Amino acid sequence: MSKKKSLFVDCSEAANCCDKAQYKEASFFEKLKIRLHFALCGPCKDYSTKNTKLTNLIKKSKIKTCTEEEKRQWKNKIDKEITN
Numbered sequence: 001m002s003k004k005k006s007l008f009v010d011c012s013e014a015a016n017c018c019d020k021a022q023y024k025e026a027s028f029f030e031k032l033k034i035r036l037h038f039a040l041c042g043p044c045k046d047y048s049t050k051n052t053k054l055t056n057l058i059k060k061s062k063i064k065t066c067t068e069e070e071k072r073q074w075k076n077k078i079d080k081e082i083t084n
Contacts, residue, residue, distance in 0.1 A: 009033050011044055018048045022055060 009017065014037040020026035021034060038045040066074075 009037055011037075011041060014038075014041065014044045015047060018044070018051065022048075022051060 014034050017026055017030040017034045017037075021031050026034075034044075034048075038048065
């Protein structure tokens with residue numbers, strides 16, 4: 001049985017499409033489907049809004065990740081503290 005493409009999606013598929021659209025991985029058809037879903041589903045529209053805000057806050061925060069060497073040093077320090 002072949003799956004027919006439809007403009008109507010459930011909430012889990014809409015959330016997946018929303019995430020893909022946010023990271024510029026969604027196709028035009030997927031973007032169209034989530035726009036239609038958002039018109040009908042308030043909770044999914046809210047999810048999308050909050051997800052976008054979170055992404056923007058993370059980008060603005062300029063979080064610096066630790067190098068592997070820093071992680072190793074911290075792990076060694078913690079191990080020493082535990083054994084003492």
